[in-house]
Amino acid sequence: MGIHIEISAKDGSGTFNGYLAIPAVGKGPGLILLQEIFGVNSTMRQIADYYAEEGYVVLVPDLFWRQEANVELGYDHESWQKAFGFFQGFDQDKGIEDIDAALSVLRQREEFTSGAGVLGFCLGARMAYLAACRCDVDAAIGYYGMGIENHLDEADNIRGRLVLHFAGDDEFCPIAARNDIHAALEARDNVELYTYPGVEHAFARLGSEHYHKPSALVAHERSVAVLRKTIGPHYNLSYLWDKHCEYEFDTRNVDDTMATMVAEPYVNHIPTLTGGVGYKDLYRFYKHHFVDSNPADTTLIPISRTIGDTQIVDEMLFCFTHDREIDWLLPGIAPTGKHVEIPFVAVVKFRGDKLYHEHIYWDQASVLVQIGVLDPTGLPVAGRETAAKLLDETLPSNELMPTWPSSADKD
Known part of the structure; x- marks a missing residue:
């Protein structure tokens, strides 16, 4: 369904790729989809196509381009090792700048109608949270994010709606981290926090050994409901x-x-x-x-x-x-x-x-x-x-x- 486009970095350091998926009607609200640590691989492209079916113009920026362009990894042991290497070398502040650049490009597309959200998985969930704090987005959604608890001092800057989905048995976001996040965020009117008991990291990734269909379906319904309310589109x-x-x-x-x-x-x-x-x-x-x-x-x-x-x-x-x-x-x-x-x-x-x-x-x-x-x-x-x-x-x-x-x- 999608095509690849170029995005210019805001600091003038170069350009990077983004995968763009467009709804069948040819237009819609915008959604920036943020990758896991495995790059913009087939999983991320499939998710982009899926949300395009939901009515969104979806752009998936290559967040690892400053280390290596067009990273696209699988889920075998060797790929995991490479993915963690990219994760450890990732500059998240520059990553937020690149997300902001992708938002600018998305808003300039003729297919874009109005309203923009971000949605991310794993590393992308943390970046979705930070985008909610630092960028102009109407909604931000994160699945099993890592390290959000280290940036709770930025929560007062959230202007749109934030939804975070947590896995109850996530080794990368243990209960102590979730407790800190709840303590800082759950009383806010524009924040929704959901934990899915008995599931592990990547519970929403189709094909993952931890994929849990009931939890993934409920989480998706909650995510789309927030997008509908904040940016549309609205259907009869x-x-x-x-x-x-x-x-x-x-x-x-x-x-x-x-x-x-x-x-x-x-x-x-x-x-x-x-x-x-x-x-x-x-x-x-x-x-x-x-x-x-x-x-x-x-x-x-x-x-x-x-x-x-x-x-x-x-x-x-x-x-x-x-x-x-x-x-x-x-x-x-x-x-x-x-x-x-x-x-x-x-x-x-x-x-x-x-x-x-x-x-x-x-x-x-x-x-x-x-x-x-x-x-x-x-x-x-x-x-x-x-x-x-x-x-x-x-x-x-x-x-x-x-x-x-x-x-x-x-x-």
Whole structure:
């Protein structure tokens, strides 16, 4: 996705490279992405492309250029040794000057709209903190930074918003350092500090032996939420999701449905493990097993919608007559002609203005009871009653609990 550009040092000592990734729409707020100690390698370029999908014009400056231009290391033992050598020889004050130069170049790009943030990992996290203190940035975000505790005397200079993500078991930022950082920063209204228990340094780097997907996902959501609030871009996620559902259930057009999604999306219907990962499999799923497999009377009745900065959580009733085999919902079960009403929850994640994934939840036991293939006698399951009570909360509760009557006279 990206290209390489030249950045002129502010002290006149030369030029250095930066990797530039631009969103598909061709413009957006600016984001300076700051490297780990391994240079501007494939990992950093992939992260830049990822944030470009989120809607940002991303520039990754080569911070080691004063020692050696275009450092690009892997994660084997020899690369680690070289990386620590560059880290030990790094002049962070000059590094901040180079970040400031990159910010200037970014703001002059025609793709840049307004607002600029910095985001860094490892060494880059410390530099993001220092950029928040010394540069004109609207937001600064750091993942598992090292040495921030040595620069807390600069915190009064922070003008934008600062977010720091810490690994609970990070040997490079131990608990004593985190305690100092919390003591100095946590009371500030423009600072957010998060610690992820039980994870280690590099928990957000895909492919790392310490990669922890749940923590990485939560941290990313928090990071993008701060960027959205401070520099944008702002999307009407509700409208985008409604159009996606329109193409799925009303016009039943697979190509239009896929056009609302990122290049490599995925869908996971949790109870039946149906859906698809990646464009090819998801297109196949939609075309042959979903869009035209839904009964003609399929109806979605909205109950509630929660809209975040990066995702929507939709609560609804899914209603249909089982007049055909429904591969994704009732795979392998012949039509029964029964009418079904079930509560649905959809967790819909976006990247920029495109859907990235859908996690869809429902009570499969309730479906099986309603079509008559599961006898609920003696089992803690219900049929259409689950949908009815969602619409009318005054309907009886606790009728599946044999012990409920025994507590009537208890305090």
